[in-house]
Amino acid sequence: MIRRIAATLSALALTLCLGVALWLNDWIDETEIPPLVLETGVEVLDRDGALLRAYTVENGRWRLPVSYDAVDPSFIEMLVAYEDRRFWSHPGIDLRAFARAVWQRLTSGRIVSGGSTLTMQVARLLEDSGTGAWGGKIRQIRLALALERQMTKEEILTLYFHLAPYGGNIEGIRAASLTWFGVEPRRLTAAQSALLVAIPQAPNSRRPDRFAEAAEIARNRVLSRAVTFTDLTEQDVDWARNEPIPTERRDFPALAAHLSDRALADRPTQATHFLTIDVVLQARMEHLARRATTGLGPQISAAIMVMDHQTGEILASVGSPDYTDHPRTGFVDMTQAVRSPGSTLKPLIYGLAFDAGLIHPQTLVADRPISIAGYAPQNFDEVFRGEVTAAEALQASLNIPAVNLLSALGPHRMLSAMGRADMEVSLPMDEAPGLAIALGGLGTRMDDLMRLYGGLARGGIAPPMHWRAGEAPGDGQRILSPVAAWYVADILGDVTPPPNAPRIGLAFKTGTSYGHRDAWAFGFDGRHVVGIWMGRADGASVPGAFGADLSAPLLFEAFSRIGDRPTLRPGPPPGALTLLNADLPDPLRRFDPQGGSNGPPQPSITFPPEGAVLAYQPDLPVIARVAEGTPPFTWLWNGAPIAIGDRDREVILGDIGLGFGELTVIDATGQAGTRQIEIAD
The missing domain is CATH 1.10.3810.10 (Biosynthetic peptidoglycan transglycosylase-like)
Incomplete structure (x- = not known):
């Protein structure tokens, strides 16, 4: 009897335990999980995954x-x-x-x-x-x-x-x-x-x-x-x-704050953004921008950009010295602000003039008072230097030669080149582009100018500039021929550095906009392009501010903070003429800005036509013909002479190779005509 009761109780206990276990199992399985x-x-992370900037969540x-x-x-x-x-x-x-x-x-x-x-x-x-x-x-x-x-x-x-x-x-x-x-x-x-x-x-x-x-x-x-x-x-x-307790909260990283905001605005649902920025270099440039504006007044701002022109990657982007500095309007990203570029576009004008066969670096150009359709530009120092070489005119950033060259080229040719560099340009509403754009009479952004100088550094091809890691936009377009780009880089490489700045093989150009509102400096070596802007974010004038005095020293300091930096630029490409003025062809010895206005008609290439695609046939020569103009003629292919002193209006160009190129003819008066053509296999 006792055994039977014990067995019954055991069975009940086992059943109860089993029931509890089953209930507990269901109870757990039915739990509502948040x-x-x-x-x-x-x-926002840098190229190696280091934290640049973080954002808070709700509340x-x-x-x-x-x-x-x-x-x-x-x-x-x-x-x-x-x-x-x-x-x-x-x-x-x-x-x-x-x-x-x-x-x-x-x-x-x-x-x-x-x-x-x-x-x-x-x-x-x-x-x-x-x-x-x-x-x-x-x-x-x-x-x-x-x-x-x-x-x-x-x-x-x-x-x-x-x-x-x-x-x-x-x-x-x-x-x-x-x-x-x-x-x-x-x-x-x-x-x-x-x-x-x-x-x-x-x-x-x-x-x-x-x-x-x-x-x-x-x-x-x-x-x-x-x-x-x-x-x-x-x-x-x-x-x-024995290790001390931290007694203060540290600020969260806020490097590349403006670029981080752009990344977030561009893709607001993305949780992690990888940028091409180098966190160490970014920190150095931000410190440099803060130090450079210290003592210049509470409203003076600065912006710095560093790009690897071989890859197009932005390595540092400083939109202001301090993102939280309200007197300086620090929240405004000055790398994206539309401002006047001052004289920083002059290298492009000279490069286009080299490609058009108008000038050579040793060509003599006039720096004398001019008036073109009522436009009478002055040099910044109001001094005229007479005749100088094109190289000297660009190095001294003289205004008159640049305007004369743009007048010969035409403003639309310059704007077309800027478009190929993927630059955005702002012109006065309902106004056609005039010669004032040679001296900064348009609006553009700092990162657009970085594309231009990257193109000069890369042999005339605009870099595929980008700031998202692993997302290069593809190959850039050609702005200038390799010869023209090298001429410009070689000229800018001989500009005298600021006082106490080292000679480090840097090609650089400064610029100051009208009314001293913007002080610019751009430079490049064999790998990097650096851009500097200084001024006021509100666009007010900064009396006495010049790019050469204010921004150029900062440019050299920025380059000194780039580690493992190759300083040598490439040597001259095939076709570059390293000649003195006396050894140049007659049409290239002196540039006559008035040629063709009231004199003989300008030469015009009648064959091949603009944009022609000619089949490459080794046994058949490429022939070109010119109408108008005054013989003898000098013919150039991508800026390099291929026929000099030819009095005939028809010329055999010979084997000029495959690909796109610019054919130029220059007559005895220095006037020129050009055609863009392609030699296809």
């Missing part, structure tokens, strides 16, 4: 994305040892720890130790529930058990790494390590790890910037336990205890 995809702040909280592998393993070991030693083995709740906490509470009347596991803490943080009420605790237990069924231990810890509170508006270990130590959590000292373990237990009363003593006591308590349950030695802990 969203596990957390909102994190948008981050201004700092919570940055972080992976399990991006957290120092020693921190993880210390966290588990202090908070939840059986984390890797329990199913979400630790019954031993829970029973101990309940017994201590009953016997002492107060909370001696907590029974919450790390998984339960994650459950509480996901739901933002309290810690003391039994109803909340049961809910945390249920959610913790459910989380353990759906996630790995590493995934649960990763949630903790995002949600753990660290005082104020700081959430997650990555935001905390940047706030309190200025480092990523990938590598932490023992003292740093211990503090980051301790703060979330009481984030508001252990904030190091407000309660440094409480934070230190809590940190040292964590270190003491780490000696027992981690690989740390007593000596390691002694060293860690």
